[in-house]
Amino acid sequence: MDSVSHKIKVAFFADVLIRDFDGAIKTVYQLIDRLPTERFEYLFFSGMPPKHDFPYKVVKVPSLIIPFNTTYKVSLPRLAxxxxxxxxxxxxxxxxxxTTPSLLGFFAKRYAVKNDIPIVSIYHTHFISYMQYYFKGVPFMIRFAENLTEKVYQKFYNRCELVYVPTDFMIDKLVEYGVERKRLKQWHRGLDTELFNPDRKDKDYIRGLTNNKKPCLLYASRIVYEKNVELLFEIYDEVEAEGIDVNFIVAGNGMAELEARERMPNAIFMGYIDHNELGKLYASTDIFIFPSISETYGNVVMEAMVCGCIPVIARGGGSQALVEDGVNGFLCDPNDSSHFIEKIKLLLNDASIRKKMRKAGKKYLPLLNWNNLASIYFSDIEKIGMSYKR
Structure with missing residues (x-):
């Protein structure tokens, strides 16, 4: 593989290539940042291209803001x-x-099928779980939308040579939706363990943020309805009603941020923060509240856990596979805020449980090395590319 002619050429289609845009893009950049250019040549196609200096060629695809999520643009490849x-x-x-079965993704799939080129994908987003939020105003449409999404999954993923899926739970779900198991490979997500570890705890930082020494509850993710933020509001209301003496911190932004600020007037809103500060925030807070049931994996749950911020999360979606209930965190009914409150109070009142759960969360640190995970990906790409190389 010492000459340019022997490099594996990969056309990479991603609607979004803005660094740190969301969890899916953070995963993509873990691969891009480790791309072995002596073995591969990548060409990128995107409707939302990078805003920073990017070392590879990007073909800009026309895109359009979608009405129910104005932070996101859908790529329109037919226009180019x-x-x-x-x-x-x-x-x-x-x-x-x-990266995803979008209009851009299906354009790439059609080209690949027509030209007998293998397709690889990573299952980033559990779109089917979004339907209950997108169609909550017309509930009779939810099941129809879910059925349509299942057909999209089948049509797209069953033409892929390989699909990386973060947990066995999500593999079983995709098989349930009609995706062939032989195409699915379990592939964890990694972490930057220098940024995310319990040693980053900073008492001065958190006291400067809160102006007190109270325990801290943290929600850190996009503030969007598909993250089940209505339940977050209910948890906040019960914390206030019961007079639980804590700081309630919210890190992130999104479509529901304005309503969140109105519904949670005493919460501390931090807006978007970078990874460096996020790692320090996790390590300096006590309990991580996560109501979402739409996750494919739930990067933020693992990030919080390994930093010592104990996860109290909804039992649903891929993130539930990361928490062993009662061992390294708690799983709660995604429709019952009182269940969350019960576990929050248990943790606040029992230092021995907090100590045990933090210790259990630390054991994942050695397993989350991005270098190893990237090596698996590039090795697979190389094998697939060589087997099809004409």
Whole structure:
């Protein structure tokens, strides 16, 4: 593999390539930042291209803001059909990596199928779980939308050579939706353990933020309805009603942020914070509240856990696979805020349980090495590319 002609060429299709945009893009950048250029050549296609200096060529795809999520733009590859095809014909990819079954993803899939090029994907987003939030105003449409999403999954993922899925739980779910198990490979998510570890606890930092020494409850994620933030509001209301003497901290932004600030007037809102500060925040707070049941994995749950911020999360979605109930955190009914309050009070009142759970959470640190996970990905890409290389 010492000459440019022997490099595996990968066409990478991603609607979003803005660093740290969400958990899915954070995962993508863990691979991009470790791309072994002596073995691979990548060409990127995106509707929301990087805003920072990016070392690889990106083909900009026309995009349009969607009405129910104004922070996101949907890529419209048909508007640049000739341009994209010209770039692909010139590049001659050996493998096509598609991040999601969007319009851009299906455009890439059609090109791959027509030209007998293998497709690789990572199952980032559990879209089917979003339907109950997107269609809550017309509940009779929810099941129809879920059925349609299942058909999309089947049509897209069953044409992939390999799909990386973060947990066995999510593999079983995809099989339940009609995706062939043989195409699915369990592939954990990693962490930057220098940023996310319990030694980053900073008492001066958290006291400067809160102006007191009270225990801290933390929600850190996008503030959007598909994260089940209505339940977060209810948990906050019960904390206030019962006079539980804590700080309630919210880190992140999103479509529901304005309502969240109105519904949680005594909470501390931090807006978007970078990874460096986020690691310090996790390690300096006590209990991580996460009501979402729409996660494929739940990066924030693992980040909080290894930092010593004990997760009290909803029993649902892929993130529930990260918490062993009663061992390294608690799983709660996603429709019952009182269940969360019960576990919060138990942790606040029992230092021995907090100590035991923090110790249990630390054991995951050695397993979350991104270098090892990236090595698996690039090795698979190389094998697939070589087996199809013409």
């Amino acid at each position: 059909h000739a341009k994209i095809l010209k770039e692909l014909h010139r590049f001659k990819p050996d493998v096509i990596h598609v």
